[in-house]
Amino acid sequence: MHPMLKPALRRAWRDRQTVQFGVSPARAVVVSPVDTATGSFLELLDGTRGLPLLYEEARALDLSPGQVDALVERLTEAGVVDDPTGGGPAAQELRGRAAAFDRTRSDLASLSLVHPEPGEGARRLAARRSLKVQVRGAGRVGATIASVLAASGVGRVEVLDGGTVRPWDVAPGGLPERAVGERRGPAARQLVRGAAPDRPPRAGEADGPTGLSLIVVAPRDGLDVHAPDPVTGGEWVAAGIPHLYAGVVETTGLVGPLVLPGGTGCAGCLALERAERDPGWPRMLAQWRSGRRQSAVPPCDLALATAVAGLAAGHALAFLDGDLPASTGTRWEASLPSLGWRPRRLAPRLDCPCGAGGKSEGEHTSGSARSQDTMAR
Incomplete structure (x- = not known):
C-alpha cells in the first residue's frame, strides 16, 4: 500500500490541532487532535511512498512505526486515504493506458469519495469496462445518455433506434449537426466511439453474466416512458435484465423507475395501478398511441432533455457501480418552468406477473445490489 491523502478532498486547518478534509457536508471529515509532528507527517502521504519508506522518514519526526500504523489506520477509517496502486489487476491495467486513464481521472476522484476504501474507486472505475449497456432511443435524451455512459468508461454502449437524424x-x-440526414443507428454508434476514452473491449470481454448489465429506455416519444409498454417490460423482467426509463413528455421530464426484475414494480405494475385509479386511462392511452393529432415535431425542451439525460446517466452509473440510486422503484418528475424534481414511488402489484408484489420491502432490492456489486468485482 502507498497511502495518499485523497486529492479530491480539500484540506484546511480549523485550528492548531484540528484538520478538516472536504468542503461539502456530504463528504467533510474532521480529524483531531493533530499535533505538530502528525501535521508534518501528513505531507508525506502523497502516494509515492510505501509503508517501509514512511517508517524511515517518520523517524525524523520522532514517530515510531507503531504510531505511523495507527495514524494511517485512523485516517483510512475516516475515509481520507487512498492507495494509487490499489484496486486490483483491472485497475492497474487501466492506469497503464495513460490516455484513457487521464480522460477518467475526474470520475476516479469522485468515485474515491463515494467509495472511501483505499483503491476502491479505481476498482469500480475499471469494472465499468466489463459492462454492457443498451440505450433504446437516439433522440435528445437517449443519445446524450449514451455518450455520457461511454465517456464514463462503460465498456460497451449499444444504441438502438431507427429512421434518420x-x-x-x-x-x-x-x-451533432453534421449527423442530420444520417441513419440514427450508425450516427449514434459514431457518437459513442468518439465519446469513449478508449477503444471498446474485445468481444466477450464486456458481456457480463447475462449479456446486458442494464437497458436504458429513452425513446424519442416520451409517451413510451410516461406509459411504458408492459409487454416489452415483461420480457426484460422474464430475462432478468434491469432497465431504467428516461424521457420527456410535453414539458415534463421523467427519470425512472429503475426496474429490478422480481424486486421492484415494473411497467405492468404501473399499467395496473393507473387503470385501477383511472378507468378511462386505457382508452385514452390507446388513442394517444394511435398517432392521431400527433404533432410532427414533439415538444422536447433542450435544457429539460439535458437535465433528464444527466440525471438518468448518473442513476445508471450508480447502479452499474453496485449501488441503488433514488430511481429504484421510483419515478422522478420535473416540469417546466419550475423544474422541481419530485418522486413518485411505484409499488409492486400482487396481481402483476412480475412477482415483485409478494416480496417484503427491500428484500429483493438489497439482493440485486449485492448481485450487481459482485458482477462489478
Missing part, C-alpha cells in the same frame, strides 16, 4: 434531434453532448 432530424434537425431537432441535435443536442450538445448528443448527436
